[in-house]
Amino acid sequence: MKHHVVLPHLHTAFRFSVKKPAVVGLILFGVGGSPAVLAASSNADAVSRGAYLANSFGCADCHTPMKMGPKGPEPDQSRALSGHPEQLKLSPSPKADESWAWFGSVTNTAYAGPWGISYAANITSDKETGLGAWNEDDFVHAIKTGKHAGVGRPIMPPMPWSAMSHMTEDDLRAIFHYLQTVPPVRNRAPDYQPPVQ
Numbered sequence: 001m002k003h004h005v006v007l008p009h010l011h012t013a014f015r016f017s018v019k020k021p022a023v024v025g026l027i028l029f030g031v032g033g034s035p036a037v038l039a040a041s042s043n044a045d046a047v048s049r050g051a052y053l054a055n056s057f058g059c060a061d062c063h064t065p066m067k068m069g070p071k072g073p074e075p076d077q078s079r080a081l082s083g084h085p086e087q088l089k090l091s092p093s094p095k096a097d098e099s100w101a102w103f104g105s106v107t108n109t110a111y112a113g114p115w116g117i118s119y120a121a122n123i124t125s126d127k128e129t130g131l132g133a134w135n136e137d138d139f140v141h142a143i144k145t146g147k148h149a150g151v152g153r154p155i156m157p158p159m160p161w162s163a164m165s166h167m168t169e170d171d172l173r174a175i176f177h178y179l180q181t182v183p184p185v186r187n188r189a190p191d192y193q194p195p196v197q
């Protein structure tokens with residue numbers, strides 16, 4: 001007798017609880033299920049992971065020029081990630097001796113050593129002077145092979161491509177996606193100069 005009272009009640013509750021999630025599911029599917037929305041949200045995830053990796057790896061330490069601030073040298077955020085400033089003329093580097101092998105410029109974007117002189121590249125999204133015209137594969141191949149854009153001359157120290165090459169392809173792609181969101185700064189970093197013989 002008791003069952004007759006309880007069962008119809010449970011049945012109603014069950015029907016109700018099934019119906020609700022089904023409606024919620026339909027709404028979610030209708031909004032979030034469209035390929036464009038899914039692509040946008042996974043790109044946003046890649047960008048934030050890329051930002052996290054780039055910040056942890058210290059790309060800005062070398063790719064953002066230092067300027068003198070009230071408390072000493074500080075990164076010039078108006079030129080974030082734009083590499084060695086093209087108009088900055090440097091005096092000849094000090095001479096290496098048995099104790100000192102390499103030197104960095106006052107902006108920490110130019111480096112003189114046994115490899116010659118290398119200049120941190122513009123890695124902003126600028127199309128002509130940065131990475132704006134690169135695609136994901138150019139970037140992944142450059143870091144995995146240590147060759148310019150994955151096909152050119154060897155990438156010189158102190159660019160830590162060999163450490164970075166241990167990252168997964170997904171993480172490297174995420175960094176590339178993040179770099180493509182960095183505001184473009186027009187700055188053609190000087191070409192690498194091999195050592196004077």
Ligand code: HEC
Nearest residue numbers: 057058059062118119120121142148149155156158159192
């Ligand atoms: C210790 C300094 C240093 C750090 C840290 C550093 N870079 Fe570099 N990077 C350089 C220098 C110097 C060059 C130029 C090398 C050359 O001309 O051969 C360079 C070049 C590059 C290039 C151009 C490669 C090519 O194919 O020509 C890319 C892209 C790049 N860096 C990305 C990054 C990213 C992304 C990070 C952080 C995850 C990073 N770098 C961290 C110093 C650094």
